[in-house]
Amino acid sequence: MTDWKNPPTLFIPGPVKVLPEVLAQLAIPTLGHRGKEYSQLHGETVTMLKKILHTDQNVFLSTSSASGVWEGSIRNCVQMDEKILCTMCGAFSDKYATVARANGREVDELKVDWGQAITAEMIDEKLATGDYAAVTMVYNETSTGLTNPVYEISKMLREKYPDVLVFVDAVSAMVGLPLHFDELGWDIVFASVQKAFAIPPGLAVFAVSDRAMEKAKTVPNRGYYFDFMEFAKSGAKDQTPTTPAIPQTMALHYQCTRLLEEGMENVWARHKTMAEFVRTWAKSKFGLFAPEEYASNTLTAVKNTRGINVAETIKAIQEKHNTIFGNGYGKLKEETFRIAHMGDITIDDLKKLLSWIDEEIE
Ligand SMILES: Cc1ncc(COP(=O)(O)O)c(C=O)c1O
Missing domain, CATH: 3.90.1150.10 (Aspartate Aminotransferase, domain 1)
Structure with missing residues (x-):
């Protein structure tokens, strides 16, 4: 039974x-989310996450699983009349395209059989049409156990298509696989904490480039819960727009400390x-x-x-x-x-x- x-x-x-000592972090008495103690927890966690993701740009904590940031990436950074190239190689990269369409955006599919990788050449061929404002990729396709060659792809994108925004689902990659956000030239990357951060679910981590934040300012109807402008406003005070998952954030602080100690x-x-x-x-x-x-x-x-x-x-x-x-x-x-x-x-x-x-x- x-x-x-x-x-x-x-x-x-x-x-x-999840290790018992990580679980113990979730049992620390809770904090007021507008108080100094929470701001300290939040600020220190974000500072550590910037080191983990190798970025000097914007890092936010979302009280949602990563799927929320799928939606946020589309709603904040793609205009209604712009087209997105969704690369698809398994259940989760397929779902990213579904989410983009569900938010009313026009999507073109670059699809390979499940178990195959997306390559730089395939993306290059599609983007050469000049039709796209953004491209979506999954770093590690959890349904097929496949890692896309994102470093090679990103090099090609930086060299040939510097104006196309790059959204990367790193849900089962972040922490476990190399990730140098600024160097890769990505615009959005995100993960849930129940994967390689090894924390119970309830929180997502995401990074946004400065230029994607600028773009978001120009996009109407970004919604509220995943509005990057709200995250930035609250983030400036080391806070989140809505009541955060404080226990998970405590565990995240603990895990980030351990990760940086290990290197x-x-x-x-x-x-x-x-x-x-x-x-x-x-x-x-x-x-x-x-x-x-x-x-x-x-x-x-x-x-x-x-x-x-x-x-x-x-x-x-x-x-x-x-x-x-x-x-x-x-x-x-x-x-x-x-x-x-x-x-x-x-x-x-x-x-x-x-x-x-x-x-x-x-
Ligand atoms: C690659 C990938 N993307 C997105 C998701 C959705 O994440 P969540 O269920 O945490 O929203 C998952 C979940 O397993 C995933 O593996």
């Missing part, structure tokens, strides 16, 4: 395992080591869904080459070890399964999980 008060250890690609290069290297460990196992027992050169360092989508019953395997491991991993996403259910290796998951945790999967399949 499942029991939410005795939750399984999570290897699904978010929410992920981001080391954090990224640690994720790579975990990913290589899981990939080696996956290749020996199954296969990889994404081409290895694009395989993600925050989660692995394993190709179910043995035709195991994934749902039954997950159920068996949950019953025996109170631990779960992810089935394939959407149409990839049973054809793939997904193992997260991000945040505070360790190699030792992974060894245990993989040995349990081995026991089930052998």
Whole structure:
């Protein structure tokens, strides 16, 4: 019998395992969100996030999951008569296009099969028409375990299309994969905290370039909850426009402190080591869904080459070890399964999980 008060250890690609000391931050008595104490918490957290994201520009905290910033990016930075190029390679990058359309913007799709990457050449070909005000990308496609070559893409964009705004969904990439916001020339990047920050859900982190903030000033009907101008006004006082998720912010402050102590290069290297460990196992027992050169360092989508019953395997491991991993996403259910290796998951945790999967399949 499942029991939410005795939750399984999570290897699904978010929410992920949260350390007891991180959970303890959520139990700190709450603060008044217009008081000096909250401003201190907020200001220090944003200062650390700027270091983590390698930016001197604007960093905001949104009391929402990252999906809210999908909407915010479109509503703030694209005029109603401008066109967006949405690059699509899986469930989440597909959804970004849906959100853009739901906000009344005209979208052109650059779509590849799930499991394939978006390349600089593909985007170049589309943008050469000169039709687009913005391009959307997902850094790490959580549904397929694939990392797009965003550094190469961004270099091409900076050189050939400096006027096109670049919106990047880094929901399952931020912290786990290299991210140099200013150097990349991105205009918006965002993530939820329940992925590689390894915090319970309820908060999103996002960065916005100065030029995107300038653009937002000219866009009417930005809405209220995700209005970047409201975030800037409150951010100047180290506050948020509406009542923030203070417990999550306390946990975020704690995690940012730990990340900077470890050093981001080391954090990224640690994720790579975990990913290589899981990939080696996956290749020996199954296969990889994404081409290895694009395989993600925050989660692995394993190709179910043995035709195991994934749902039954997950159920068996949950019953025996109170631990779960992810089935394939959407149409990839049973054809793939997904193992997260991000945040505070360790190699030792992974060894245990993989040995349990081995026991089930052998
Ligand atoms: C790449 C990506 N984008 C967006 C989302 C949506 O994030 P949220 O559910 O936190 O709004 C997810 C969720 O898993 C994701 O993996």
